Amino acid sequence: MGRNVLMALVGIIFLFALAGCGSKSQEEVLKALDEKVDEMTGYQAEAKMTFRTGEKPQVYHVEVWHKQPSYYRVSLKNADKRQSQMILRNDEGVFVFTPALNKTFKFVSDWPKNSSQAYLYESLVKDILSDSKAKFKATDDYYVFETKTNYPNSEVVPTQEITLRKKDLAPVSVKVMDTDRKALLTVEFSNIEFNKKFDDDAFDTKKNMTGARLEVPTMAEGKEQVMAVMYPSQLPKGVQALEEKEVKGENGTRVIMTFGGKKSFTLVQEKADVLPATSMPVLVNGDPVDLGFTIGALTDRTLTWWYNGAEFTLASDDLTPEEMVMVASSVQEKAAK
Numbered sequence: 001m002g003r004n005v006l007m008a009l010v011g012i013i014f015l016f017a018l019a020g021c022g023s024k025s026q027e028e029v030l031k032a033l034d035e036k037v038d039e040m041t042g043y044q045a046e047a048k049m050t051f052r053t054g055e056k057p058q059v060y061h062v063e064v065w066h067k068q069p070s071y072y073r074v075s076l077k078n079a080d081k082r083q084s085q086m087i088l089r090n091d092e093g094v095f096v097f098t099p100a101l102n103k104t105f106k107f108v109s110d111w112p113k114n115s116s117q118a119y120l121y122e123s124l125v126k127d128i129l130s131d132s133k134a135k136f137k138a139t140d141d142y143y144v145f146e147t148k149t150n151y152p153n154s155e156v157v158p159t160q161e162i163t164l165r166k167k168d169l170a171p172v173s174v175k176v177m178d179t180d181r182k183a184l185l186t187v188e189f190s191n192i193e194f195n196k197k198f199d200d201d202a203f204d205t206k207k208n209m210t211g212a213r214l215e216v217p218t219m220a221e222g223k224e225q226v227m228a229v230m231y232p233s234q235l236p237k238g239v240q241a242l243e244e245k246e247v248k249g250e251n252g253t254r255v256i257m258t259f260g261g262k263k264s265f266t267l268v269q270e271k272a273d274v275l276p277a278t279s280m281p282v283l284v285n286g287d288p289v290d291l292g293f294t295i296g297a298l299t300d301r302t303l304t305w306w307y308n309g310a311e312f313t314l315a316s317d318d319l320t321p322e323e324m325v326m327v328a329s330s331v332q333e334k335a336a337k
Helices: 002-020 026-039 121-130 205-215 321-329
Strands: 042-051 058-067 071-078 083-090 093-098 103-107 135-138 142-148 159-165 171-177 183-194 228-232 239-249 252-261 265-271 282-284 287-290 295-298 302-307 310-315 331-336
Touching: 026 121, 058 121, 083 205, 093 205, 103 287, 121 142, 121 159, 121 171, 228 265, 265 321, 295 321, 302 321, 310 321, 321 331
Parallel strands: 103 282
Antiparallel strands: 042 058, 042 183, 058 071, 071 083, 083 093, 093 103, 135 142, 142 159, 159 171, 171 183, 228 331, 239 252, 252 265, 265 310, 287 295, 295 302, 302 310
């Protein structure tokens, strides 16, 4: 009888041991992530990115190519509004291309090392590894981390939830949340191929710019379109709208908004020019910044971006870069002129 009881206890302990084999501790997962990023030669990934700050969610298809150590090709497309941009990093520099306008900017920048990028795997792993207070849990199939973000507007979106697949540590989803834990940005990965082998010219500047231009038709010129004036929904504390005026020009109406109080800035919106296909890249002494719905060009005093056929410029001697990104990220359609 005693022997039977002993055998039963051993069996129970063995079952518990087997049950524990499927999950690793937080420290073990962190070590495995560090090793995976260190050993991988690159990857190709596809994802759906949903941006929720306006009345309607904006959905983008994201395709990422990465080749170690520093080659990147990120394509972002919104099928509904034909909003399409490409970020390219190679030996020549960092480029942001908007094919519908034939606009190309060349940056002297450390992108993507300077901030979090929700659609870049190694950026997510870096955020996980660098947050000593990250929360961790394991489910049947996934490891889930909750970490702080490293965005220019981290005060608005301070937290992110990163879900990884247990069997290969591949990214499943990312939720970037505001202070009320509402997900303002969600990335859902549909596919990722680690150690992808790319063609020698996969990150060539001319090839990618030409390919992007062929995929997205250039906006038609000469056709007057109604410009929907957009306003920021997020302002720094102590700042309010002061004035809005319209100035007529050759390319249509320019809307100039001024804001003041503890700090001041100007927001200008006008119809975007379509450049000739042969236009050279414009050199920017700044950084590309991800506003969620588009990529902008940030310098010490200005932030410029393009969306839905319009060009926006935010200029200020008072706002910090973080505040400029916060304001720009919140500019949403409110009324039509």
